[in-house]
Amino acid sequence: MLKFVQQSLETIAGVAVYPIISLLICFTFFVGLFFWVFTYNKDKIKELSELPIKD
Amino acid sequence: MEMQQFYYDNKIVKKFLYASIVFGVVGMLVGLILAVLFLFPTLTHGVSFLSFGRLRPLHTNAVIFAFVGNAMFAGIYYSLQRLLKARLFSDFLSNLHFWGWQLIIVAAAISLPLGYTSSKEYAELEWPIDIAIALIWVVFGINMIGTILKRRERHLYVAIWFYIATFVTVAVLHIFNSLELPVSAMKSYSVYAGVQDALVQWWYGHNAVAFFLTTPFLGLMYYFVPKAANRPVYSYRLSIIHFWSLIFLYIWAGPHHLLYSSLPDWAQNLGVVFSVMLIAPSWGGMINGLLTLRGVWDKVREEPVLKFFVVAITGYGMATFEGPMLSLKNVNAIAHFTDWIIAHVHVGALAWNGFMCFGIIYWVIPRMTKTELFSKKLANFHFWIGTLGIIIYALPMYVAGFTQASMWKQFKPDGTLQYGNFLETVTQIMPMYWLRAVGGTLYLIGTLVLVYNIIKTVQQGSAVEDELAEAPALQKITAGRLKGEKWHGWLERRPIQLTLLATVAILIGGIIQIVPTIMVKSNIPTIASVKPYTPLELQGRDLYIREGCVGCHSQMIRPFRSEVARYGDYSKAGEYVYDHPFLWGSKRTGPDLHREGGKNSDTWHFNHMWDPRSTSSGSIMPAYTWLYDNTPMDYSLTETKMKAMKSLGVPYTDADIANAQQSIQTQAAAIEKNLETNPDFVKSYEDSKQKAAAKGEKFVPMKDREIVAMIAYLQRLGTDIKVKK
Numbered sequence: 001m002l003k004f005v006q007q008s009l010e011t012i013a014g015v016a017v018y019p020i021i022s023l024l025i026c027f028t029f030f031v032g033l034f035f036w037v038f039t040y041n042k043d044k045i046k047e048l049s050e051l052p053i054k055d
Numbered sequence: 056m057e058m059q060q061f062y063y064d065n066k067i068v069k070k071f072l073y074a075s076i077v078f079g080v081v082g083m084l085v086g087l088i089l090a091v092l093f094l095f096p097t098l099t100h101g102v103s104f105l106s107f108g109r110l111r112p113l114h115t116n117a118v119i120f121a122f123v124g125n126a127m128f129a130g131i132y133y134s135l136q137r138l139l140k141a142r143l144f145s146d147f148l149s150n151l152h153f154w155g156w157q158l159i160i161v162a163a164a165i166s167l168p169l170g171y172t173s174s175k176e177y178a179e180l181e182w183p184i185d186i187a188i189a190l191i192w193v194v195f196g197i198n199m200i201g202t203i204l205k206r207r208e209r210h211l212y213v214a215i216w217f218y219i220a221t222f223v224t225v226a227v228l229h230i231f232n233s234l235e236l237p238v239s240a241m242k243s244y245s246v247y248a249g250v251q252d253a254l255v256q257w258w259y260g261h262n263a264v265a266f267f268l269t270t271p272f273l274g275l276m277y278y279f280v281p282k283a284a285n286r287p288v289y290s291y292r293l294s295i296i297h298f299w300s301l302i303f304l305y306i307w308a309g310p311h312h313l314l315y316s317s318l319p320d321w322a323q324n325l326g327v328v329f330s331v332m333l334i335a336p337s338w339g340g341m342i343n344g345l346l347t348l349r350g351v352w353d354k355v356r357e358e359p360v361l362k363f364f365v366v367a368i369t370g371y372g373m374a375t376f377e378g379p380m381l382s383l384k385n386v387n388a389i390a391h392f393t394d395w396i397i398a399h400v401h402v403g404a405l406a407w408n409g410f411m412c413f414g415i416i417y418w419v420i421p422r423m424t425k426t427e428l429f430s431k432k433l434a435n436f437h438f439w440i441g442t443l444g445i446i447i448y449a450l451p452m453y454v455a456g457f458t459q460a461s462m463w464k465q466f467k468p469d470g471t472l473q474y475g476n477f478l479e480t481v482t483q484i485m486p487m488y489w490l491r492a493v494g495g496t497l498y499l500i501g502t503l504v505l506v507y508n509i510i511k512t513v514q515q516g517s518a519v520e521d522e523l524a525e526a527p528a529l530q531k532i533t534a535g536r537l538k539g540e541k542w543h544g545w546l547e548r549r550p551i552q553l554t555l556l557a558t559v560a561i562l563i564g565g566i567i568q569i570v571p572t573i574m575v576k577s578n579i580p581t582i583a584s585v586k587p588y589t590p591l592e593l594q595g596r597d598l599y600i601r602e603g604c605v606g607c608h609s610q611m612i613r614p615f616r617s618e619v620a621r622y623g624d625y626s627k628a629g630e631y632v633y634d635h636p637f638l639w640g641s642k643r644t645g646p647d648l649h650r651e652g653g654k655n656s657d658t659w660h661f662n663h664m665w666d667p668r669s670t671s672s673g674s675i676m677p678a679y680t681w682l683y684d685n686t687p688m689d690y691s692l693t694e695t696k697m698k699a700m701k702s703l704g705v706p707y708t709d710a711d712i713a714n715a716q717q718s719i720q721t722q723a724a725a726i727e728k729n730l731e732t733n734p735d736f737v738k739s740y741e742d743s744k745q746k747a748a749a750k751g752e753k754f755v756p757m758k759d760r761e762i763v764a765m766i767a768y769l770q771r772l773g774t775d776i777k778v779k780k
């Protein structure tokens with residue numbers, strides 16, 4: 001049905017690498033985020049979360 | 056440690072809050088007028104600047120950029136100073152920001168009703184105002200980052216991250232979506248055409264919702280909810296995840312506004328996948344906000360501010376659940392172009408943004424005037440009538456949306472459309488439009504109660520314009536990591552690095568979508584029979600843009616049996632290659648017009664635009680009588696416009712441009728000749744000639760009036776690839 005638009009990507013050379021790059025970016029992003037958050041120590045987190053209350 | 060004394064600037068916060076309240080009332084009032092125009096389409100009959108198509112962008116812009124925008128700046132400037140223990144960077148910049156922003160709003164309030172519009176949703180303002188927005192936005196950014204740099208609190212609280220992301224992303228979105236070629240002081244053409252324009256516009260449109268209406272308010276939520284509840288946010292870890300994953304994912308989801316359109320499939324699917332993923336950070340944020348109130352739910356019973364926050368966050372949760380649902384192709388097939396979308400955005404605007412604004416206003420004003428709120432009772436009344444207003448607004452719109460979609464798609468056993476006349480699907484939902492107007496009225500009444508309550512509060516209090524505060528100076532430490540300091544601890548005290556990282560996070564999704572868009576440019580299958588508009592059609596198209604027809608009529612026939620049966624062959628990407636800007640629309644209050652050309656006679660259009668109800672009984676379209684005024688259409692810019700189009704890639708030849716006026720005359724004369732086949736036209740034409748003579752006015756032949764250009768454009772629509780019978 002969408003014969004007029006379906007080829008738009010297929011005609012880009014080497015387009016197969018596109019989804020792989022996208023997946024890698026996303027995967028790395030969330031793994032990084034995981035480490036960001038879970039390597040915090042508890043006291044620091046508590047101190048930070050109290051910033052608005054203290055002002 | 057040496058304590059430093061300094062003053063918080065409350066004055067600028069107050070100014071922004073007052074502006075928000077004033078423009079909130081105006082924006083909602085315009086919204087209510089629009090709702091009433093659905094019921095009484097002739098209410099502003101003959102007044103061009105009060106017609107539906109011109110007021111609609113005024114309503115959306117006033118609510119988004121004036122009401123919510125001003126409240127956002129107030130909230131940011133209030134919380135930023137206190138979270139950083141510093142006065143704002145520069146009083147001059149604060150005031151420049153304030154007055155510049157209000158000037159932009161006034162410019163919008165004047166130019167939009169006069170018909171100066173780019174027609175791109177939430178980006179309607181014309182190019183000089185676009186430039187002003189960019190400049191003032193930069194002023195805001197400098198003021199914010201300057202404040203961050205002179206802070207007395209080493210660590211940047213998560214709310215500030217949201218503010219930074221807001222600044223960076225809105226700047227990027229605004230600049231790229233507003234790239235346009237000026238043809239006169241108040242008219243420009245988008246540099247993108249058709250599919251590209253649509254993709255860039257909805258990359259902008261979607262993320263304007265994300266980074267103007269969402270991220271700054273999440274930042275405000277992370278400050279004001281803990282403040283009002285007097286306890287820290289439920290999980291600071293969750294707020295970090297919330298921030299990064301939200302800004303990273305949001306930017307990809309724009310194409311879900313273009314499902315089943317002529318946008319390439321891969322881009323549509325990319326939009327769907329990321330929209331579905333978005334539910335995780337959105338709900339993470341909602342849960343984080345609501346659970347901040349754990350253990351103090353009893354306070355919610357007594358404190359109207361918390362009530363507003365709870366409903367706001369709940370509204371955020373509902374809207375962000377609905378968003379991913381709507382982005383599923385099968386759901387979108389039903390909801391798109393219907394009133395369901397109107398319900399969806401109003402849950403976001405009325406509940407999330409509106410109630411956050413109200414909560415912040417009720418919380419901040421008494422603190423800045425050293426008094427109690429004048430009346431908690433009235434605030435509670437506002438809360439209840441507002442909530443009721445939201446429900447009575449949203450529910451009927453959901454019903455209307457489903458009804459429309461079901462009726463549009465219903466077939467008879469013989470295979471023809473059950474409701475072949477589009478108007479049947481309009482008259483069916485009129486009761487819902489009535490209820491919507493009632494809901495809107497209730498919400499507006501609530502806002503007026505707030506106005507009264509705030510005036511009384513300010514009167515009984517005494518303004519604290521510069522609030523004394525104390526904090527130790529920030530000790531200079533190394534720019535590098537301290538011994539034992541974790542890398543994120545380091546990053547979170549380095550504003551510039553943090554800003555850069557946030558920029559990278561939002562650019563990834565943007566680039567991945569925009570780069571192929573540019574590649575697609577050479578990949579849009581061109582259709583040999585698609586030709587540029589004639590000069591008359593081009594001018595007619597600009598009238599179509601001026602009158603805001605795109606607010607109610609789409610030009611995008613989706614590849615569904617029901618739509619092909621109703622409107623004609625589905626729309627192809629290649630048909631739009633000369634459309635600067637694209638006019639696909641996002642709502643069908645009236646039928647799609649992409650195959651309108653040749654469906655009705657010139658005479659039909661002539662009568663229909665003069666009085667829609669004369670040709671279409673029960674129509675709620677406004678009449679466009681000013682297009683028939685005894686004044687000549689201004690064709691003086693035709694050549695300039697064609698040259699601009701040519702430089703954007705539309706293949707006009709030099710001969711085309713040189714012969715533009717001649718071509719206009721010929722085509723317009725042919726339309727007038729068609730009109731003269733109608734005896735009624737001939738009679739009233741003679742009458743008006745005599746009238747003009749009696750008044751001593753110069754009579755302008757019909758072919759030189761605006762309506763003829765409009766008819767020329769409408770008759771051209773979608774005819775390029777029509778099979779000639």
